[in-house]
Amino acid sequence: MALTFYYGSGSPFAWKVWLALEHKAIPYELKVLSFDKEETKAPAFRAINPRGLVPTIVDDGFALWESAVILEYLEEKYPQKPLLPKDVKARATVRRLATEIGDYVKTASNELTDLTLFRDTPATKEELAAAHTKMLEALAPFEAAFVGPYIAGELSIADFTMFPFVRMLARIELRKPSQGIADDRLPPKLRAWKGAIEKLPYYEKTIPPHWKK
Incomplete structure (x- = not known):
């Protein structure tokens, strides 16, 4: 099952996660949430991330937010094309x-x-x-x-x-x-x-x- 990536256009935090997903060639489904329509505040999204913030990922049923933590998670679970040195x-x-x-x-x-x-x-x-x-x-x-x-x-x-x-x-x-x-x-x-x-x-x-x- 592909990872689901919840994204908001223009968010620098969401952008860095998108770059990492692409760099590592991780299959994902992109879900763009509108800030103007307040889609990050919708109950369906709050059920995934109670803080109502992007980026958020759902990987195999595991929901995760906070962009720095997401990058660390992707690095550990998907070690191909690493973004952290070995040393x-x-x-x-x-x-x-x-x-x-x-x-x-x-x-x-x-x-x-x-x-x-x-x-x-x-x-x-x-x-x-x-x-x-x-x-x-x-x-x-x-x-x-x-x-x-x-x-x-x-x-x-x-x-x-x-x-x-x-x-x-x-x-x-x-x-x-x-x-x-x-x-x-x-x-x-x-x-x-x-x-x-x-x-x-x-x-x-x-x-x-x-x-x-």
Whole structure:
């Protein structure tokens, strides 16, 4: 029985799980839930995940949520094309990077996204400058520690955790010119890294559906 993957278009947490499913070539059934229609709050979905959040997976009757935990579960149950190194120190490094991304890059990305895409009143130049500075400062340690060709060397959960937040910057720039952070303002190693992720054979498939409209 194929794994069922509950997804919300544009969720960075759901996107990283989708990338992992595709990378590992795990058979899955995609169920897209609409945030606008509040489908994540529907009783049928709450019966699966009482918190009503995506991503959620159901694998052989086992329901699981929280994106970082889902990635760990997929890594253990489906070890093909691993996203964690075998070496214990290297594995710890990747996990640390993923945690730091969730703590710092996510916070800066969310602040900029809320400021530009979801606030009713336009952002001031000062607010935008401060948000851009915070985002670039959040990315700076990853640029400094970048191994190549991906963040920690081989493709890992750190890359899939980081990518949706970095890709959101271009999304903001497309919708609100001069308010996002264009690729040419990204640190050079991370700019090349973003391009490498976008060349993965399954990248196009995982672009949030509403971003394609």
